[in-house]
Amino acid sequence: MGYSRQKLDLTGQRFGKLTVLCPAPNIGSRTAWLCRCDCGRKTVVQSGRLRSGHTSSCGCLSASPAPGVGLSSLTYVDGTCVEMLKAKTVRRNNTSGVPGVDWLSGKQRWRATICFKGKRYYLGSYVLFEDAVKARKCAEENLHDKFVQEFSEISATGSTADSD
Numbered sequence: 001m002g003y004s005r006q007k008l009d010l011t012g013q014r015f016g017k018l019t020v021l022c023p024a025p026n027i028g029s030r031t032a033w034l035c036r037c038d039c040g041r042k043t044v045v046q047s048g049r050l051r052s053g054h055t056s057s058c059g060c061l062s063a064s065p066a067p068g069v070g071l072s073s074l075t076y077v078d079g080t081c082v083e084m085l086k087a088k089t090v091r092r093n094n095t096s097g098v099p100g101v102d103w104l105s106g107k108q109r110w111r112a113t114i115c116f117k118g119k120r121y122y123l124g125s126y127v128l129f130e131d132a133v134k135a136r137k138c139a140e141e142n143l144h145d146k147f148v149q150e151f152s153e154i155s156a157t158g159s160t161a162d163s164d
Contacts, residue, residue, distance in 0.1 A: 007031060010047065016056020018045065027079065027118045043076040046118075075151075078117045082151050085144045096129070100136045114139040116147070 010020040010033055018035040021042070026032055030046040037043065037058035049055040058076050075082045090099050100113050104125060110132035112123035123139055126132040 008047065010050065015045075015050040016053070017060070018043070018050065018055070018057060020050070041076060044079050077147075077151060080117050080147065082148060085148050088140075088144075098133050098136060100139075101129070101132045112136045112139070114143060116143045 008031075011022060013020050015035075017038040019038075021034045021036055024032040024034040024044040027044070027046050030048065032044050032046050033050065035043055035045055035050070035058075037060060039058065039060045041058040041060070043058040045055045059081065088099070090097065094102075096102055096110070100115075100123075102111055102113075103109075104111050107125060109125040109127060110129050111125045112132040112135040114121050114123060114136060121139065121143075123135040124132070126135070
């Protein structure tokens with residue numbers, strides 16, 4: 001027989017620079033909370049990351065922004081940094097030159113993945129590098145670019161639900 005765990009209410013508690021405002025939609029199967037950072041930004045964080053001390057700010061303490069993006073101008077929505085998506089940066093340890101595309105030497109194939117709102121999506125493995133890149137670019141358009149465009153439209157009209 002299974003049991004049901006009581007959900008902890010973290011509302012009002014502080015974790016580093018974060019104050020928990022209210023429950024947020026779960027991230028996968030993990031309980032999440034909307035938090036306000038001392039810098040003024042809001043972010044959604046999983047309970048375990050708050051309680052373990054792994055996340056103690058919106059990213060303003062340890063984020064390494066894209067070139068030309070200052071820490072004070074980073075905006076996080078559902079745990080996703082809007083400016084990092086806009087910049088389309090390639091990580092330092094990337095060996096293919098294309099974000100989300102890497103070589104699987106054991107299978108002798110190129111793998112395409114994309115991360116969005118705390119989840120990694122597998123886009124397939126491909127014999128041709130160009131096919132893996134195409135899959136990644138398509139996913140960027142459907143996830144990242146669409147998200148950035150919607151965020152920009154909301155920001156331009158000023159109609160956000162974050163005005164408390």
